[in-house]
Amino acid sequence: MLSRAALRTWAAPSSRLFSSSSPRLTKVAVLGAGGGIGQPLSLLLKSDPLVTSLSLYDIRGAPGVAADVSHVDTASEVIGYSADHLDQALEGAKVIVIPAGVPRKPGMTRDDLFNTNASIVRDLAAAVARVAPTACILVISNPVNSTVPIVAATLEKAGVFDPARLFGVTTLDVVRAARFLAGLSSANPADTAVTVIGGHSGATIVPLLSQASHGKSVQGEAYEKLVHRIQFGGDEVVQAKEGAGSATLSMAYAGAKFANLVLRGLNGEKGVMTPTFVKSPLFADQGVDFFSSNVELGVNGVEKIHPIGELSAEEEKLLAACLPELKKNIEKGKAFVA
Numbered sequence: 006m007l008s009r010a011a012l013r014t015w016a017a018p019s020s021r022l023f024s025s026s027s028p029r030l031t032k033v034a035v036l037g038a039g040g041g042i043g044q045p046l047s048l049l050l051k052s053d054p055l056v057t058s059l060s061l062y063d064i065r066g067a068p069g070v071a072a073d074v075s076h077v078d079t080a081s082e083v084i085g086y087s088a089d090h091l092d093q094a095l096e097g098a099k100v101i102v103i104p105a106g107v108p109r110k111p112g113m114t115r116d117d118l119f120n121t122n123a124s125i126v127r128d129l130a131a132a133v134a135r136v137a138p139t140a141c142i143l144v145i146s147n148p149v150n151s152t153v154p155i156v157a158a159t160l161e162k163a164g165v166f167d168p169a170r171l172f173g174v175t176t177l178d179v180v181r182a183a184r185f186l187a188g189l190s191s192a193n194p195a196d197t198a199v200t201v202i203g204g205h206s207g208a209t210i211v212p213l214l215s216q217a218s219h220g221k222s223v224q225g226e227a228y229e230k231l232v233h234r235i236q237f238g239g240d241e242v243v244q245a246k247e248g249a250g251s252a253t254l255s256m257a258y259a260g261a262k263f264a265n266l267v268l269r270g271l272n273g274e275k276g277v278m279t280p281t282f283v284k285s286p287l288f289a290d291q292g293v294d295f296f297s298s299n300v301e302l303g304v305n306g307v308e309k310i311h312p313i314g315e316l317s318a319e320e321e322k323l324l325a326a327c328l329p330e331l332k333k334n335i336e337k338g339k340a341f342v343a
């Protein structure tokens with residue numbers, strides 16, 4: 006006969022499995038996992054304890070990336086899927102991150118990627134609508150200002166669009182703003198968080214330095230230079246890579262950081278907030294119905310879209326320049342699906 010202690014020990018695994026405090030089973034899929042962003046992003050997601058299963062898909066190379074990443078000694082399981090197995094890759098996914106598509110070369114704008122990436126993103130969104138219609142979708146593929154409306158319109162066509170579950174990943178702008186601002190005063194970027202609103206390209210990127218404690222003191226030419234660097238940080242990397250692509254490592258970091266925030270919200274953590282490009286009422290009356298601002302994340306995805314708060318005179322001007330361009334980018338995405 007088993008002793009009481011032995012019975013307790015024997016019973017422990019099943020009670021842990023079903024206890025309310027156990028982490029949820031969270032399958033995360035990466036579409037475009039074989040690419041410059043996809044590979045390091047997959048590695049970082051393998052290190053995230055909130056990811057219990059990692060599904061890596063690409064038209065090229067995903068099984069190899071999966072075999073490699075799967076040797077990392079964290080608990081999650083990793084499976085790679087090749088071109089014909091998109092549906093299997095998506096089955097049961099709670100969060101789907103999309104870095105599939107071509108990157109810029111020097112001299113190109115993000116909008117120049119539209120012709121190639123629009124159909125890639127649309128076709129992946131159609132598969133998500135069919136196989137994992139309730140998943141949270143995190144769009145990295147550029148031009149984000151247009152690809153997010155493309156995903157929305159595709160899901161809408163399939164009758165499964167939930168605005169609370171679609172996110173354009175603008176975290177790299179937030180990461181850059183904190184890093185560049187910290188660099189000016191030798192501060193720790195952890196102490197120089199900046200809210201970045203608008204969209205994700207040039208003039209549509211609007212950093213709200215007046216709302217950041219270290220940002221207020223940056224004035225005049227230094228302010229102009231800092232704003233320009235935040236808005237055009239992507240070009241800095243494209244030029245330095247001399248035709249070999251755009252930001253991949255910092256983007257993987259930003260993508261993993263944002264995915265972790267979404268997962269924390271889905272897991273019921275309160276007060277998780279970050280800027281992200283979502284279907285938004287803030288400027289919808291001006292025809293801009295997707296916009297990045299601080300968003301609270303929760304068990305259903307978007308919990309609350311926060312207002313942009315008080316802006317300085319300079320920021321009002323930046324916002325005025327942002328809105329018409331963003332409107333054009335959004336309309337272009339919608340028109341592509343219509």
Ligand SMILES: NC(=O)C1=CN([C@@H]2O[C@H](COP(=O)(O)OP(=O)(O)OC[C@H]3O[C@@H](n4cnc5c(N)ncnc54)[C@H](O)[C@@H]3O)[C@@H](O)[C@H]2O)C=CC1
Nearest residue numbers: 037039040041042063064105106107108145146147177256
């Ligand atoms: N949101 C943001 O802040 C940022 C966005 N990006 C964008 O991310 C995208 C990817 O950039 P990289 O990884 O550097 O490019 P990459 O060319 O290195 O990788 C893209 C991957 O997508 C795959 N792919 C192409 N069509 C596919 C499909 N139909 N299904 C699945 N996979 C497919 C390719 O095989 C490739 O492995 C680009 O559009 C880039 O502009 C890049 C940096 C920052």
Ligand SMILES: O=C([O-])CC(=O)C(=O)O
Nearest residue numbers: 109147177239240251252
């Ligand atoms: O600049 C690019 O093309 C890639 C990107 O979106 C970024 O680095 O912010």
